[in-house]
Amino acid sequence: MNSALAEPLKTALVLPRLRLSWSAAVYLLILAAAVLNTLYLFVSPLDLSPDEAHYWDWSRHLAWSYYSKGPFVAWLIRGSCELFGNTVFAVRLPAVLCSTLMLVALDRLARRTLGSAKLSFWLVAVVLTLPPISAGAVLTTIDAPFLCCWSWALVFVHRAIFENDDRSWTRAGIVLAVGTLTKYTMLAFPVLIGLFLIVDHSRRPTLFGCGFRRMTFLGCLGLIPILVWNATHDWLGLWHLFGQAGLATGPKIGFKWYGLLDYLGGQFAFLVGYWFCVWLAAAWTFRPGREANPHFAFLWWLSVPLVLMMLPFSLRVKVQPNWPATAYLPGIVLAVAWLRRQFEGESKIYRRLVIACLALGILASLTLTIVARFPRLALPLFAKLAAEPTDDQLAPVRNLDPTARLRGWRYLAGEVDKLRDLVRSEDGQESLTGAMVWTLPGELGFYCEGNPQVYTFGVALSDRFSQYDVWRPNPVADAQAFCGRTFVYVGEKMPDMNAVFERCDGPYRVEYRENGVTVGGWKLWIARGYRGFPTSHKLSQY
Structure with a gap:
């Protein structure tokens, strides 16, 4: 066979096999994580967290909504407990399921935006080491279903915009409604999509299309049970939301000049330092006006503005580290895109430095994840650092060990x-x-x-x-x-x-x-x- 024809034919035969190999690898990785997380539920040394126990109590009093949150997490727990009884396994099984579905969505988003199944595999592998993701995989708080809904909304809307798939707008709207039943922050999703479409001139007409309107309408349907409950309970949930956002008045509400530093410090710790720095670098590198890749622009507008939206609230109230957590779903994909560019640099010294920092970041994340899953490993250290017990403080180690x-x-x-x-x-x-x-x-x-x-x-x-x-x-x-x-x-x-x-x-x-x-x-x-x-x-x- 002519060598000029043989080489392209060889490439055509090998590359699909490699893509299939990486595709299979990522699903095997996700399946392995799901199995290990399920097995962990049987051996976990951790009792239910106060939030989990609180939501379990909600599930004993099923309602259209609750004082501080929507009803979906209570519905999930009730369904699981009906199948497996009032056990820790039953309460936490929804977290495993939601985490698994979230990883599948991240894989699909990464393939479409990065164009590489291999990069998608490594992205999922890195995500599995992150302590917030690891915790969300075995603790049924509102974050487990909320992150799952947000990640699939990203996938469907990306498909609708970039592949002109009209049905994906409907799917995104349904996911948006379920997410709204979980956490009110889900309503920020269409706002962020709108910002992206406004800035992208070639896709701006999509903002006024029936697909975007249909998604927003379906998403708002998730508010109906919440509004019905609030209307019959003196709008308690609405007043609570205003208080949490610092929009109400009260003895605990006021201007806090240090709030901004507290918020940024919380985000730094939330992403184990390293990944927050990488995210910042990616946010700067792919900022609007500099980056021409529309897929990266999509990720940027679904990530950075959400983190920035929390800044003014931090000057009024305590912003919990997990509040902008959904920003880091597209953000971690953007971070991997930034790392790939660093590996393409000509300087060997710089590439080695990037690899060393990446290795240390993964090691730190993995170490914290293991310690969080098996806290007795670090208990002797916390005991040495903690103050002496007093009559008012029987267990000072709880101030250092969050898993306590x-x-x-x-x-x-x-x-x-x-x-x-x-x-x-x-x-x-x-x-x-x-x-x-x-x-x-x-x-x-x-x-x-x-x-x-x-x-x-x-x-x-x-x-x-x-x-x-x-x-x-x-x-x-x-x-x-x-x-x-x-x-x-x-x-x-x-x-x-x-x-x-x-x-x-x-x-x-x-x-x-x-x-x-x-x-x-x-x-x-x-x-x-x-x-x-x-x-x-x-x-x-x-």
Whole structure:
């Protein structure tokens, strides 16, 4: 065969095989991650996080919406628990499913924008090492379904814009509606798409096309259950949203000059430092007016503006590190595109420096991910760095180890059950269970024997307003329904506790230890003869 013809024929035969190989590899990688995450649910040393337990409690009271969030995460948990019972596995299985679907979407987005299945494989491999992604793969908070919805919305809209696939607008709208039921921030998605279409002159007519309007309309349908619930609950969710965004007034709302630094520092830590720096470099390199690649422009406009949108809020309220998390879904693809260009440079020294920094960044991410999954590995270090325990601070290690909030709840519930049994044997009746703050009722309700409904006195003790204050009856708003009852109470001593109850026994100190280190500490009371709180209390709804 003529050599001039043989070489192109050889290339044509080999390249599809290589593409198929990398395509298979990325799906095998995603499947392996899903299997390992599922197996981890059976061996995890971590109890439910307070947020997970809170949403599980929501799932016992199914509704069109809830005080602080939409209903979708509660619906997911309820469906899983109906299949597998009220178990940790059932609560967390939706996170594994959502994470797996998110990775598939990222793979498809990366292939379409980077044009390389090989780069897509390495992108997914890197994403799996990131602590926020790793946590979201096994913890069912609102972020798991929210990130999943956002990533698929990216895929469908990219396909609609760049491949003229009209049906993808409809699919994007459906995903947008589900995402809105999960987190209100989903409504920012069509705004970001609109910004991209306005700036891209050749695609600007798409902004006024029926496809974009259809997507936006379908997405807004997700607001209907939320608005119906709010209309029947004095618009509590709306006021909460205003408070969270710093748009309301109150003693905790004001100008915070240091908020900007706090916000940026939180983003730096959220992405393990290295990846935030790479994202910044990519954002600068591919900024509008400099980058001609329309796919990279799409990624830029769906990433950078969302991070910038949070800047003014940081001057008024505390912006949590995960609030702009969806910005880093297209952002990590953009970061990989930037890294690829660095490897194409002529300087060997520079390329080696880039490789060394990349290796250190991946190593740091992987180390933090492993420690977060198996926190006892770092417990001796945290114990050395932590202050000495005091009467007010039984477990100072919790100030250093963020995973400590996910440990000890099962043990605490066992101690609460002992006091419940004591009351049953002494008084011949069942006690109620109460807590000082909103993070405790879900944990106690999940882990205590019989899954009792647990109440909170928090709104009367300067804690934030929560869903527990919406449900009625509750002991603060409906004291007459609880008069004379005995509570096993978890928390610090209340002001005027003897006026709230006829008699209080305690505190009974509970300490949860791992390898001799106190990881959690609580105070328990047997409080008999509930009378209600003697003074009125202003309820803070944010």
